[in-house]
Amino acid sequence: MKRLLSLGLLTLTGTVTAQPAPAPLSATAALLDAQGVKTGSATFTQVGTGMQISVQVSGLTPGMHGMHLHEFGRCAPGVDAPTNTIVPFGAAGGHFDPGRSGNHSTPTAADTDGHGGDLPMLMVGADGTGRLRFTTVKSSLTGMNGVLNRSLVIHAMPDDYKSDPAGMSGMRERCGVVTRTGSGNVARDYLLPGAQDFPEGVIYDAKRDLIFTGSAATGDIYAIKGATGQVGVFSRGGALGRSSALGLKLDAQNRLWVAGGAAGTVSVLSPDGAPVAVLETPKSPDAYVNDLTPAPDGNMYVTDSTRPVIYRVTPDLKLSAWLDLNTTPVRYLPGINLNGIVATADGRYLLTIQLNTGDLWRIDLKTKAVKKVMGGLTRGDGLLLDGRTLYVARNAEQVVAKVALSADYGSGNVVVQEPLRGLRYPSTLATIGTQMLVVQSQLDKLQGGTPETPFRLTRFNKF
Structure with a gap:
C-alpha cells in the first residue's frame, strides 16, 4: 500500500520533521486442521510488489508437503471439483489464478503461465513441525494479484509442479484465511x-x-x-x-x-x-x-x-x-x-x-x-x-x-x-x-x- 510521506509541523528553528513511514501492509492466517484446531500460523508482509510469507505448523507427516494459495477465504468442507466429492477445506476453492492461466506450475512461473497461488513446498521434520520463510512476486496483499481474504492450504503430499490442478499433492490437511492486520475500518x-x-x-x-x-x-x-x-x-x-x-x-x-x-x-x-x-x-x-x-x-x-x-x-x-x-x-x-x-x-x-x-x-x-x-x-x-x-x-x-x-x-x-x-x-x-x-x-x-x-x-x- 502506497502512502505519501506526511510532514510534521515546523519546529521553532524552522526545520521540518518527517513522521515515520506507515508500517507495511501485513496479514496473518491461523492454520487449522480438519477438526478446526489451530496447529500453526502464517504471516504475510508486503515487500515492494511482492510478499514475504512465513509459515510455522505442527502435527504433519515428516517430508515435503505441497502448499498453495486458494481462491476463497473459506476453511470449511466443500466440493472438490475434479472428484465432485466433499473434502476437508473444499470451500477454499481451486488455486488462486489471477492470470487465468488454468495451469499448475512452479512457484517462479509467471501468473500467465501458472497459478498465482503456486508456492514452494513445506519441509516437515521428524517432529512433525514445518517452518518456511520465502518471498514471492506471484502474489501480493493488494492489487490484481491480491490475496487478502483468500486461503493458504497445506496438502498431504509433495507437489510435482506440473499436474493439474494441484500437482498431485493429495488431501488438504491445513487451511488458514489470509486476514489483514489492523483492518478495523x-x-x-x-x-x-x-x-x-x-x-x-x-x-x-x-x-x-x-x-x-x-x-x-x-x-x-x-x-x-x-x-x-x-x-x-x-x-x-x-x-x-x-x-x-x-x-x-x-x-x-x-x-x-x-x-x-x-x-x-x-x-x-x-x-x-x-x-x-x-x-x-x-x-x-x-x-x-x-x-x-x-x-x-x-x-x-x-x-x-x-x-x-x-x-x-x-x-x-x-x-x-x-x-x-x-x-x-x-x-x-x-x-x-x-x-x-x-x-x-x-x-x-x-x-x-x-x-x-x-x-x-x-x-x-x-x-x-x-x-x-x-x-x-x-x-x-x-x-x-x-x-x-x-x-x-x-x-x-x-x-x-x-x-x-x-x-x-x-x-x-x-x-x-x-x-x-x-x-x-x-x-x-x-x-x-x-x-x-x-x-x-x-x-x-x-x-x-x-x-x-x-x-x-x-x-x-x-x-
Missing part, C-alpha cells in the same frame, strides 16, 4: 441473494435509509435497508430495455436514474420503483452508457464508455449529445474509456475517469473546456467526491484510491491505495452517513469463472 457487509447478481452501481437514499444497487447481469435493482441489511427487489430487470444496470444516481425528486450499459439507455424510476421514462441514446452497436451524475444546474450528465460523447439530460427529461469528445484532448481507445463521473459542489466542473488510460479529466460546465487533472489511475471505475478529496474505485487493481485535489480541481495526487480487507473488483462508491460503501462487483467473472458468493457491498470508514 470495515464496518459491515451487505449481502445480496442472487448467485449471479454481479452488482455494479450503488447510491444511498438517506431519507429512507435505503441502499440501491443494480445488477450488471440482469438489470435487477435491489433496495437494502442500511440499518438491518434486509434486501428486497426494487425493480426487476428486463423491462423497458433495461437488461443491465450500471451507474445509479438519485435526483432532487428522489427519482432513481440508471445507466443501461450496452442498451444505450438511461432509465428513470419513481421513488416507489415505477418507470418514469426510458431515454434512448442514438442507436449504435457500440453503445455503452456507463455512469451519470446530477449537477447543481439541474441537468444529469452521462458517460458513454465506447462512444466519445457526454450526454446531458435536462430537467424536462430531454436527452442530447452535450459534448463531442473528439473536439477535446480526450482520446478514445479500444476498451472502456470514460466511466465514473461526478459534479463539483460549486457547479463549475465535471470530473470523469478514463478507465483504460488511467487519466482523470476536468470539464468546465460553462465553457466545455477539458483539462487533464492527472494520470496513473488505470482501471479507475466509480468516483466519489468529498470536498477536495476524490475516491476512485479501481476495479481490477482491487483498491480504493484516495486522491487529494487542488482548489480548482485542476491537479491531484494519490494519497493512499486502500484494499480494505480484500476487495473483489470494486466498481462504484457511495456515501452513507459519515461512512462509505463500495460494491464488490466481481465483473471479471461475468463472462467466465466462479464468483465468490454471496455478492456483497462493503461499508467502511473514510480514510
